Amino acid sequence: MVEPPGPGSEFRETHLRRSGIFLGTERLLVRKTSKFQTIEIYETTDFGRMLVLDGMVMTTERDEYLYHEMLVHPAMVLAPSIESVLIIGGGDGGTLREVSKYSEVQRVTLVELDEEVVRLSRQFLPTLSTAFDDPRVTLHFEDGMTFLQRTQDRYSVIFVDSPDPVGPAEVLFSRPFYELLADHLEPEGILVAQTESPFYHQDLIRSVVQSLKGRFPTVQVYLGPVITYPSGTWTYTLATRIPKESLGPKRPVAKETRWFHDELISTLFVLPKELAHALG
Amino acid sequence: MVEPPGPGSEFRETHLRRSGIFLGTERLLVRKTSKFQTIEIYETTDFGRMLVLDGMVMTTERDEYLYHEMLVHPAMVLAPSIESVLIIGGGDGGTLREVSKYSEVQRVTLVELDEEVVRLSRQFLPTLSTAFDDPRVTLHFEDGMTFLQRTQDRYSVIFVDSPDPVGPAEVLFSRPFYELLADHLEPEGILVAQTESPFYHQDLIRSVVQSLKGRFPTVQVYLGPVITYPSGTWTYTLATRIPKESLGPKRPVAKETRWFHDELISTLFVLPKELAHALG
Numbered sequence: 001m002v003e004p005p006g007p008g009s010e011f012r013e014t015h016l017r018r019s020g021i022f023l024g025t026e027r028l029l030v031r032k033t034s035k036f037q038t039i040e041i042y043e044t045t046d047f048g049r050m051l052v053l054d055g056m057v058m059t060t061e062r063d064e065y066l067y068h069e070m071l072v073h074p075a076m077v078l079a080p081s082i083e084s085v086l087i088i089g090g091g092d093g094g095t096l097r098e099v100s101k102y103s104e105v106q107r108v109t110l111v112e113l114d115e116e117v118v119r120l121s122r123q124f125l126p127t128l129s130t131a132f133d134d135p136r137v138t139l140h141f142e143d144g145m146t147f148l149q150r151t152q153d154r155y156s157v158i159f160v161d162s163p164d165p166v167g168p169a170e171v172l173f174s175r176p177f178y179e180l181l182a183d184h185l186e187p188e189g190i191l192v193a194q195t196e197s198p199f200y201h202q203d204l205i206r207s208v209v210q211s212l213k214g215r216f217p218t219v220q221v222y223l224g225p226v227i228t229y230p231s232g233t234w235t236y237t238l239a240t241r242i243p244k245e246s247l248g249p250k251r252p253v254a255k256e257t258r259w260f261h262d263e264l265i266s267t268l269f270v271l272p273k274e275l276a277h278a279l280g
Numbered sequence: 281m282v283e284p285p286g287p288g289s290e291f292r293e294t295h296l297r298r299s300g301i302f303l304g305t306e307r308l309l310v311r312k313t314s315k316f317q318t319i320e321i322y323e324t325t326d327f328g329r330m331l332v333l334d335g336m337v338m339t340t341e342r343d344e345y346l347y348h349e350m351l352v353h354p355a356m357v358l359a360p361s362i363e364s365v366l367i368i369g370g371g372d373g374g375t376l377r378e379v380s381k382y383s384e385v386q387r388v389t390l391v392e393l394d395e396e397v398v399r400l401s402r403q404f405l406p407t408l409s410t411a412f413d414d415p416r417v418t419l420h421f422e423d424g425m426t427f428l429q430r431t432q433d434r435y436s437v438i439f440v441d442s443p444d445p446v447g448p449a450e451v452l453f454s455r456p457f458y459e460l461l462a463d464h465l466e467p468e469g470i471l472v473a474q475t476e477s478p479f480y481h482q483d484l485i486r487s488v489v490q491s492l493k494g495r496f497p498t499v500q501v502y503l504g505p506v507i508t509y510p511s512g513t514w515t516y517t518l519a520t521r522i523p524k525e526s527l528g529p530k531r532p533v534a535k536e537t538r539w540f541h542d543e544l545i546s547t548l549f550v551l552p553k554e555l556a557h558a559l560g
Contacts (some may be wrong), residue, residue: 010298018290020302024297046296063479109315199343199507223515225505227479232512234504260550265545272539 011042011050013057015200015230023060023228029124034116036168041124050124051092053117053163056219061127063227064094069260070224071236074268075190077249081156083107086184088144088172091117092124093129099159099256100131107123107165108137109155115141127161145171148180156186156237160193165204173204175211182215182239186266190240191216197231198223200277205235209279212239218247220269221279224259224260235275290320291330293337294519295510301328303340303508309404314396316448321404327508327536329405330363331372333397335444343507344374347474349540350504351439351516352378355470357529360522361385366464368424369451370441371397373409374560379439381534384530389435393448425451428460436466440473445484455466455485455491455496458519462495470520471496477511478503482558485515489559492519498527500549501559504539515555 013022024045031040040052048061060069072095076082084107085099091112099108108131112118118139119208121129144160162172171177172193185191191212195205198221205221208262212219213231216239226234240247247274271279294300304325310341311320317398320332328341352375356362364387365379371392377390388411392398398419401409405444411417424440437444438461442452451457452473461559465471471492478501485501492499495517506514550560 018325019302019327021299021316022292023299044299047299055478107320140392199505223505224513225479225503227513231505231507233507242368258554261553261556262285263550264552267550270543272544273541274538276543 008020011044011052013055020230023050023109030120032112032116032120034220036114039114039120041120041140050228053120054167056164058163059094059128061125063092064128065148065258066224067226067234068094068098069257070222070234071095071194072194073159073253073257073260074222074236074265075159075192075238076102077251077253077262077265078247079157079190080188080250081186083111084153084155086155086158087111087163088158089113089169092121092125093118093132095159096134096137096162097128098254100134100136101256102251104251105136106135109140109153110137110146111140111142111147113143113148114139120152143168143171145177145180146203148177148184153182153202154184154186154189157184158189158190158191160191162194164173175209175214176209178208179182179215186245188242190238190242192236192238195221195235195237195256198233198275199228199231202234202275204239206279208237212237215239216241218242218244221271221275223271223275234242284466291324291332293335301508301511303330303522305460310400312400314370314394314397316337316394319396319400321400329402330508333404334447336444338443339372339408340372341405344372344408345538346504347506347509347514348374348378349537350502350514351375351472351474351538353514353533353540354545355437355439355472356382356503356517356540357468357531357533357542357545358466358527358542359437360530361466364435365431366435366438367391368438368440368442369449370439372401372405373398373412375439375441376411376414376417378417378534379409380414381536382531383446384531385416388414389420389433390417391420391422391424391427393421395552423451425460428457428464431464433462434466436469438465438469438471440471444473444476451556453488457492458488458491468520468522470518470522472516472518475501475515475517477509478513478515478555480557481496485517485525486559488517492517495519496521498522498524498560500524501552501555502548503555
């Protein structure tokens with residue numbers, strides 16, 4: 001059922017107690033309550049189409065490249081092998097699209113809890129969902145934890161492209177989940193998780209970093225802008241068994257990027273003072 | 281006259297056609313229409329006190345350090361001399377506060393159009409306006425262009441801490457203004473201007489860079505986050521007659537910073553792909 005708002009309406013997301021962002025909306029393209037959540041896709045005035053899950057902005061056509069490029073390309077460049085890639089979450093297809101830009105990739109496994117997100121993204125977000133038909137891709141519709149528990153495969157690179165840590169996604173920020181991920185990563189593999197805002201979620205980042213340090217000698221947080229995410233800046237946490245001093249680019253960044261490129265690699269892990277201190 | 285809003289109100293700033301940010305406000309501490317603009321200072325719910333000029337957020341207590349540190353410290357570290365510093369704008373005192381952290385600084389000249397901004401900042405923004413009584417500081421209440429035209433002094437470092445390029449501040453983004461600044465900069469001096477959002481104002485940045493390139497062999501744009509500014513990421517443009525390959529730190533970053541530190545210097549001028557391309 002497509003309902004109002006019509007032109008002149010706006011979508012609001014509160015990020016702190018009483019502050020946040022608003023985005024003018026032209027049309028609600030679809031609203032669907034799945035088994036797991038309410039999925040909405042809007043046509044916005046300024047940000048193209050926007051995917052909203054349970055009232056929170058997941059992605060917009062205007063700024064999604066910032067998030068997806070920063071999540072994906074650092075690991076794709078630094079990993080010794082990128083033959084097999086696992087994506088947990090990422091039902092909009094943006095992460096998959098970036099991964100598929102590397103011809104070295106042989107197999108991509110995407111594990112998304114909610115089949116409806118994929119279905120609606122394929123229908124309404126064609127610039128994100130470009131790679132679902134790539135023959136290298138296998139989709140599983142189940143929660144990431146269950147998938148990892150019932151399978152033995154190991155992957156060259158793993159991305160955790162989760163929603164915010166509320167409701168069904170909370171487990172994706174827990175220590176048992178990271179333990180399972182470690183068991184599914186090749187010895188020289190690289191894992192990257194989105195870890196929220198460097199300004200609003202320092203406790204969460206610290207807890208993820210601590211969980212990962214139990215299993216990985218190298219854990220690096222890095223930053224990138226995302227206009228429509230809380231605070232406008234986002235963090236990504238990378239973990240690997242490769243010693244930090246041996247981490248270096250193994251191949252060039254895919255040509256089709258807009259934001260990330262080879263020149264940024266050397267700057268990636270230099271954190272601003274307050275984050276360097278907060279994360280020890 | 282202090283008027284509503286009371287608790288439960290909110291301040292909105294529109295950044296694109298129909299999108300922007302909202303900040304819950306607890307109290308309007310002061311609203312004053314000066315000869316030049318309407319000045320408001322609010323107590324917000326989430327961002328401490330907030331200075332608003334003609335409806336646009338200039339600074340908030342919560343995130344002002346991000347802006348002021350990134351504007352000030354790169355030049356203060358890279359300049360061969362920091363003996364005399366000129367600040368155009370910056371009536372809230374934040375830029376002056378950062379400059380005053382360097383004991384090598386002998387003289388600071390601050391040229392602010394609107395005396396009321398300084399007066400109200402001193403009254404209501406005590407964490408920003410800490411350095412107005414520093415004996416090294418001289419204040420001039422006049423527009424930057426007039427000041428530069430009537431004086432001959434040269435400065436080691438110049439900061440352009442202007443409001444957005446509308447109304448009286450528009451001239452602060454013009455080529456004649458940058459020509460005048462060049463004439464007032466010591467041969468090895470460094471000039472830094474705030475140059476708006478890397479996502480929303482690429483034309484403006486390009487125009488500033490072009491204006492500066494007429495007078496300076498080295499022009500470098502760099503980025504930093506500012507939560508309450510349009511798009512959440514901001515640009516700063518640095519110009520100097522020092523060749524790029526000779527630019528390097530001359531002294532450590534002041535100890536009292538929260539965001540910028542020595543480690544960030546080497547990463548500063550590496551721009552993301554779309555900006556590197558847009559700025560040639």
